Amino acid sequence: MAGKVVLHYINGRGKMESIRWLLTVAEVEFDEMYLTAHEQYEKLQSDGALMFQQVPMVEIDGMKLIQTKAILNYIAEKYNLHGKDLKDRVMINMYSEGLMDLMEMIMILPFTPDPQPKLDNIQSKAKERYLPVFEKVLSGNIYLVGGKLSCADVQLLECTLMLEEKFPGILGDFRNVKSFQGRMIQIPAINRFLQPGSKRRPQPDENYVKTVMEVFQVKKPLP
Secondary structure (H helix, E strand, O other): OOOOEEEEEOOOOHHHHHHHHHHHHOOOOEEEEEOOOHHHHHHHHHOOOOOOOOOOEEEEOOEEEEOHHHHHHHHHHHOOOOOOOHHHHHHHHHHHHHHHHHHHHHHOHHHOOOOHHHHHHHHHHHHHHHHHHHHHHOOOOOOOEOOEOOHHHHHHHHHHHHHHHHOOOHHHHOHHHHHHHHHHOOOHHHHHHOOOOOOOOOOOOHHHHHHHHHHOOOOOOOO
């Protein structure tokens, strides 16, 4: 019998946070092994645990998985959150990858010396490129694809909450997305995840940035 799922990453959001969200919605218990020193990262590499010498890494079903999209797809397939057929899955993947693109723009902000231009760019792209897509598809639909909860829905909720942290009121012109968000947070597993003390990680702070730079030996901030 496979043991409990174990996540290997920094004690913070980053690329692991979407994995935490999806496991939570699938109601899968997981433990976390936080990287706090470069030596831990080196040991994972030397042990052969990291195929491309990268984290996030997730131990699940006797495997050590890396690459965020691959991990998310595996969890989604395993727990029936990836659509009913090939056409559903390709739509789910397109929505998910678009959302990951947007969330990754937010993820790099703490490592940017002057984040304001990037914030302006994120807000503009969110309102002009990304949110209109979801506003349109959610007109008359409860979920994004096939009338059924999928990993794309989970990522859309995560992304909208991240956007609202940076830009309160950004969903004011996207009533369908805001209504969707309201429905999603009523799902019991999600509601618990949003409560204090859950495994949801807070917004990155100086300690998170310092740990990332130490563990991965990043010498200077991003341009």
